Structures are given as C-alpha cells and as structure tokens.
Amino acid sequence: MCDLKLSNIKKYYDKTATIEDLSLEINSGEFLVLVGPSGCGKSTLLRMIAGLEEMTSGTISIAGEDITHLPASKRGLSMVFQSYALYPHMTVRENLEFGLKNIKTPPQEINKRVANATKILQLDSMLERLPQNLSGGQRQRVAIGRSIVQQPKVFLFDEPLSNLDASLRVQMRQEISQLHDKLDSTMIYVTHDQVEAMTLADRIVVLNKGNIEQVGTPIELYNSPKNIFVAEFIGTPTINIIPAKYSKGGIINIAGQEPIQLKQEHAALSDGDQLFIGLRPEHLRLNEKNDFTLTVDATLSELQGDSTLIYADLSETAVNIKLKSSKQLKFRKGDPLSVGFNEANILIFNEAGDAV
Numbered sequence: 001m002c003d004l005k006l007s008n009i010k011k012y013y014d015k016t017a018t019i020e021d022l023s024l025e026i027n028s029g030e031f032l033v034l035v036g037p038s039g040c041g042k043s044t045l046l047r048m049i050a051g052l053e054e055m056t057s058g059t060i061s062i063a064g065e066d067i068t069h070l071p072a073s074k075r076g077l078s079m080v081f082q083s084y085a086l087y088p089h090m091t092v093r094e095n096l097e098f099g100l101k102n103i104k105t106p107p108q109e110i111n112k113r114v115a116n117a118t119k120i121l122q123l124d125s126m127l128e129r130l131p132q133n134l135s136g137g138q139r140q141r142v143a144i145g146r147s148i149v150q151q152p153k154v155f156l157f158d159e160p161l162s163n164l165d166a167s168l169r170v171q172m173r174q175e176i177s178q179l180h181d182k183l184d185s186t187m188i189y190v191t192h193d194q195v196e197a198m199t200l201a202d203r204i205v206v207l208n209k210g211n212i213e214q215v216g217t218p219i220e221l222y223n224s225p226k227n228i229f230v231a232e233f234i235g236t237p238t239i240n241i242i243p244a245k246y247s248k249g250g251i252i253n254i255a256g257q258e259p260i261q262l263k264q265e266h267a268a269l270s271d272g273d274q275l276f277i278g279l280r281p282e283h284l285r286l287n288e289k290n291d292f293t294l295t296v297d298a299t300l301s302e303l304q305g306d307s308t309l310i311y312a313d314l315s316e317t318a319v320n321i322k323l324k325s326s327k328q329l330k331f332r333k334g335d336p337l338s339v340g341f342n343e344a345n346i347l348i349f350n351e352a353g354d355a356v
C-alpha cells in the first residue's frame with residue numbers, strides 16, 4: 001500500500017503532446033479508474049507509471065520516494081494487460097512462478113505466494129494446464145495471479161476485461177472488486193466500460209487529449225459534471241444536451257417548447273445568454289406530468305427486454321433526445337409524445353460548455 005504522486009508529467013511523441021502537464025495524487029488503497037476517448041493517453045500514462053515508457057518530463061513518487069528514474073523491475077508495480085501476455089509454453093503454475101524465479105525469490109516463498117494467489121483466484125484445478133487449454137476468463141485470472149504473486153505496491157490494469165464476453169466481464173468485474181477488498185492494494189484501472197468505471201472506482205479520472213477534465217467519485221461525476229465533455233462521458237445512455245437561451249427572471253427557452261421557469265434567477269447567467277441544458281435519459285418520464293414538459297416526435301424505439309430506449313426529435317427542431325422507460329413499449333416514427341422532467345434533474349452549461 002502506498003501513496004502514488006504524479007507531478008507535472010509530460011509526454012511528447014515527436015512534437016505532439018500526448019500527456020500535457022498532468023498532476024495527480026492517488027491515495028493508499030485507492031481504486032482509481034482512468035477513462036477517456038481512444039487515443040487520449042490512458043495507456044501511455046499507465047506505461048509511464050510502470051516504467052515501461054519514458055516521460056518527457058515530470059516526476060513520480062511512491063510513499064515519498066522518487067521513482068522517476070528507477071527501472072520498471074525496481075518500482076514494485078505490476079501491470080495486467082488486455083492481451084493477458086501469458087507464456088504459451090509454460091503451465092499456469094510456471095507462469096505464476098516465472099517472475100519470482102527470475103528475481104531469485106527463495107523456493108519456499110514462491111510456493112507460499114503461488115498457493116495464496118491460487119486460492120484467491122480459484123486456480124487450483126488449472127495449475128498444470130497450458131494457457132491454450134484455458135478459457136479467456138481463466139487466462140485473465142492467471143494474468144492477474146501473476147501480478148498478485150509479485151505483491152506489488154500498486155496494481156496497474158490496462159483494460160483487462162475487454163477481450164471477454166459480456167457475462168464473463170460481469171463475473172471478472174466482481175472478482176476484481178473482491179480482490180481489491182481482500183488485498184487492500186492501490187489499483188489504477190483503465191477501462192472503456194461505464195459500468196466497470198462506476199462500480200469499481202473510488203475515484204474516476206476523466207482524461208481528454210492528455211489533460212484531466214475532472215477527478216471525482218463516480219457519483220460526483222454523474223451528478224455534478226464540470227462540463228459537457230464529462231457529462232457526455234459518464235452515464236449510459238449518453239446525456240441529452242439541448243441548446244437553449246436564458247431570459248431574465250430564471251426562464252430557459254428551448255425553441256418550439258414551453259418556457260422553463262426556474263424557481264429563481266440563475267446567478268451565473270444574464271438575459272439573452274446562450275446555454276445548454278443537460279437531461280439524463282433516465283430522468284425523463286414518458287407522458288408523466290413533472291415540473292416541466294417537452295413535446296417530441298418519436299423517431300425510433302428499442303425494446304431492451306425490461307425497458308425501452310426511445311429516440312425522439314424535439315418538436316419543430318432537429319434536436320434529437322433519448323429517454324429510457326422501464327416499460328415495454330413500441331412507437332412508430334412520428335408518434336407525438338410528451339416527456340416530463342423535474343427541475344432537480346436539470347444540468348446547466350454555459351455557451352462554452354462549462355457547468356454553471
């Protein structure tokens with residue numbers, strides 16, 4: 001367990017900045033999840049922490065010790081890759097032992113650690129098998145086991161579950177969460193999966209083009225995104241962003257809709273300001289009278305078993321919205337609908353996209 005401190009980290013490939021002056025402190029025992037669009041620098045950042053990639057500038061310290069110039073093998077960190085990276089010609093047991101043998105760990109200690117990892121990950125029946133005779137989920141468990149036996153100060157995971165099918169992902173997600181509880185280790189975890197991010201993280205870091213947009217607990221990011229980028233990144237289906245205009249007296253006007261009269265004047269907005277309102281699909285209620293109502297025309301409905309995702313255009317505009325109903329419904333294109341929502345669920349962003 002340890003605090004990990006990243007200070008002013010920069011990474012340039014040629015002249016392009018992949019990471020721009022990033023600073024972040026990760027607490028001891030914390031489960032930190034990194035999310036962001038493809039190419040925003042998540043893997044690069046993880047690899048620099050692991051010591052597998054050189055930084056252009058900046059420092060990394062663990063528990064107060066500067067490890068910026070330490071080689072990967074001396075950092076006491078361990079990385080689990082998306083591709084498992086097991087040795088194909090070695091049995092599960094040999095894969096687990098290999099790293100420890102390499103650093104001349106005494107055989108008794110190796111046996112103890114392998115037995116412990118085997119127990120945690122329930123690999124007992126597979127120890128003598130080759131990776132090719134394991135399922136994807138079992139291979140990934142071995143890859144995680146290889147990290148556990150190292151007893152790293154920090155576990156680094158780069159999309160470890162993305163090659164698994166949906167049901168295995170759910171199972172492995174729960175196993176990783178239990179692993180974190182058992183080991184109480186610091187973990188940094190990259191994922192594209194919303195549910196993994198929301199359920200595993202103590203804190204989520206949203207990266208965009210090598211910059212941190214926001215750091216916070218999953219609920220902070222969901223309830224109070226700092227800007228439209230974060231609002232659109234956290235939550236599925238994606239939040240609805242609707243252009244509007246502010247009028248004095250706390251009135252929000254959306255083209256073709258009844259004005260929205262807020263309880264009070266918005267301190268950060270002035271008469272005539274352009275703005276965007278954010279409404280999450282799960283906060284919109286079909287044909288229910290709430291504080292406010294939007295009139296829309298259905299464009300498509302997707303029956304998802306227990307619920308229906310409805311796509312619609314705001315009447316008289318081309319602004320498309322989505323809403324989620326817990327009922328099994330079917331609509332035809334052009335069906336007129338009314339959609340209710342409450343003031344408490346409105347997020348307001350200024351013209352620049354920042355929450356106000």
Ligand SMILES: Nc1ncnc2c1ncn2[C@@H]1O[C@H](COP(=O)(O)OP(=O)(O)OP(=O)(O)O)[C@@H](O)[C@H]1O
Nearest residue numbers: 013014018036037038039040041042043044045192
């Ligand atoms: N060795 C390299 N040489 C040049 N550019 C690189 C190199 N490695 C990564 N990059 C660039 O750095 C940027 C960040 O890459 P990185 O792999 O960190 O993204 P990522 O956030 O992990 O994306 P993904 O979600 O697709 O895995 C990308 O634009 C990528 O093309």
Ligand SMILES: [Mg+2]
Nearest residue numbers: 042043044158
């Ligand atoms: Mg990556």
